[in-house]
Amino acid sequence: MRALLQRVTGASVAVDGAVIGQCGAGLLVLVCAMQGDTKANADALAAKISKLRIFKDCDGKMNRSILDTGGSALIVSQFTLAADTSGGNRPGFSTAAKPEQGRALYEYFVERMRDLGITSETGEFGADMAVSLTNDGPVTLWMDI
Known part of the structure; x- marks a missing residue:
């Protein structure tokens, strides 16, 4: 699985102008x-994210996890993270999971994060979404599991 993490002071996602999900600091x-991804990939990604020390401690150093801070998460499916831009000017997405598998793994990943x-x-999986965020830092990390 592939993820782009952004440490935020707040974020929201809207569909058709209505906010359907949001988080505060996290x-x-x-x-x-x-x-080719499986539930094992989703398990590993959730475990890694939950322990990733990218939040500031009392000395201002990135030394705390989202679990340490009690932060929350806004999780948004984004198949365009699979973009292949190596040929031509139009990205290809053939390395992304098929929609039915992608949805199942996305929903499983969300449940794993909650279980942690x-x-x-x-x-909303597959919807045209408007995502708003205030990046904190900025801190943005790319992960492949």
Whole structure:
């Protein structure tokens, strides 16, 4: 699985102008299931994100996890993270999981994050979404599991 993490002071996602998910201080997680991914990949990604020390401690150093801070997450599916831009000017997305597998792994990943104790809201799989965020730092990380 592939994810783009952004440490945020707040984020929201809207569909047709209505906010359907939001979080306060924590993480915006844009996530994409890739071909060949399994639940084991989703488990590993959720575990890694939950322990990733990218939040400031009392000395201002990135030394705390989202679990340490009690932060929340907004998790948004984004198949465009699978973009192949190596040929021509139009990206290809053939490495992304098929929609039915992508949806299942996305929903499983969200449940794993919640099972790990991270309050998590979501976007709507496959919808045209408007995502708003205030990046904190800025801190943005790319992850492949």
